[in-house]
Amino acid sequence: MSYNSQYLALLTDNTKEKEEENYRLLLFRKNGEKLFDKALNFLGTKMELSGDKILLYQEKNYKVYDFSGRLRYNGETKEGLLYLRSMTDFKMNGTELMLCFPNKVERVVLQ
Numbered sequence: 001m002s003y004n005s006q007y008l009a010l011l012t013d014n015t016k017e018k019e020e021e022n023y024r025l026l027l028f029r030k031n032g033e034k035l036f037d038k039a040l041n042f043l044g045t046k047m048e049l050s051g052d053k054i055l056l057y058q059e060k061n062y063k064v065y066d067f068s069g070r071l072r073y074n075g076e077t078k079e080g081l082l083y084l085r086s087m088t089d090f091k092m093n094g095t096e097l098m099l100c101f102p103n104k105v106e107r108v109v110l111q
Contacts, residue, residue, distance in 0.1 A: 002047040002054070006030055007067075009054050011047055014039055027054065027067060036069035050086035053095065057084050064095065064110065073110045077101075 002009045010026045021039035028034055042063055044056030053072070054065040059080045064073040072095065083100035087107070095110040 002049045004049050007035075007049055009047060009049055011040075011044060011056065025054065025056070025065065025069070027069070035067060038065075038069040046081075046084075048084060048086075050084075051095075053086045055084045055086060055097075057081050062099075064097070073097075075108070 001011070006029065008028045008030070012024050012026070014021055014024045016039070019039045021041045023040045023043055025038045025040050026034065027036050042056060042061070043058065044063065045058040046056070048055040052067050054067070056063045056065070060077045062075050062077070062081060062084055063071060064086070066072050077099065079101045081099060082102060085098045085100070087096040087098050097108045097110065099106045099108060
């Protein structure tokens with residue numbers, strides 16, 4: 001679960017028998033309105049709401065979803081991630097991500 005002053009994101013087990021995916025990603029407004037419900041096969045151990053993105057990551061793999069549930073990026077790193085943050089608020093051309101590792105920080109720009 002991840003939340004901010006306007007949204008709540010949940011990553012849960014998928015209980016719908018007709019779907020092959022094991023998990024569900026849901027996004028709600030603070031008033032309870034569901035914005036999307038998406039079936040996934042990725043269980044991120046960490047989730048962040050950052051800017052207008054949902055960031056799911058686990059060790060060396062990360063996924064970036066927009067608030068309509070569309071997968072914007074599927075990435076992999078050589079080292080395990082400690083923290084992932086969208087820098088969209090500071091850059092208007094594409095999505096800029098800050099990837100934090102134990103001994104360094106990297107910037108990645110997604111178009």
